[in-house]
Amino acid sequence: MQVFDAIRTMLAVREYQDRPIPDGVVARILEAARLTGSARNRQGWDFVVVRDRATLRQLGALASTGKYIADAPLAIAVVVPENTTGYMDGSRAAQDMMLAAWAEGVGSNVVTSGNTPEIKELLGVPRERMILMLIPFGYPAGKVGAGRKNRKRLDEIAHAERFGQPFGG
Numbered sequence: 001m002q003v004f005d006a007i008r009t010m011l012a013v014r015e016y017q018d019r020p021i022p023d024g025v026v027a028r029i030l031e032a033a034r035l036t037g038s039a040r041n042r043q044g045w046d047f048v049v050v051r052d053r054a055t056l057r058q059l060g061a062l063a064s065t066g067k068y069i070a071d072a073p074l075a076i077a078v079v080v081p082e083n084t085t086g087y088m089d090g091s092r093a094a095q096d097m098m099l100a101a102w103a104e105g106v107g108s109n110v111v112t113s114g115n116t117p118e119i120k121e122l123l124g125v126p127r128e129r130m131i132l133m134l135i136p137f138g139y140p141a142g143k144v145g146a147g148r149k150n151r152k153r154l155d156e157i158a159h160a161e162r163f164g165q166p167f168g169g
């Protein structure tokens, strides 16, 4: 899949088939994170890979905006230092993982309610670090609407040279 096609078609996937993700695909998702550029190339991130069914169920029970993690075959916790660089680096790695997964037919979504003491304890994340997001992954249970997205028009968000000047293309 071409990069732009992956961006064009990827949507949030919250329902998953009861089907494991092959180890090779998991490895590729993590490799996408590892290869992502970070501020000053510090790579101050960690990724906790969860495939244990009981742990996934617990994550679903604990993450207030990600109950559906309980039914995913895989979730990856993106762990960063709690600062702007951490947020930016972690978000870039997350998007690369999600696009790499999508190119393999694997859907995912961002869950941002993972930085609780209970979830940090469950995953053994050090107190001083932050779970920036939990990303459940899985083969989509339903048909994902090929590229139909509810987004603002480009002329609402793109500006030519100066803010407020319409971008004509």
Ligand SMILES: Cc1cc2nc3c(=O)[nH]c(=O)nc-3n(C[C@H](O)[C@H](O)[C@H](O)COP(=O)(O)O)c2cc1C
Residues within 6 Å of the ligand: 010, 011, 012, 013, 014, 065, 066, 109, 110, 111, 112, 113, 149, 150
């Ligand atoms: C920063 C951020 C936080 C998000 N947090 C959650 C979340 O906690 N739970 C959830 O189900 N979706 C979450 N999402 C997913 C968004 O709801 C989703 O990307 C958006 O609605 C667009 O969905 P679509 O690509 O399917 O159109 C989050 C997305 C982002 C970028």
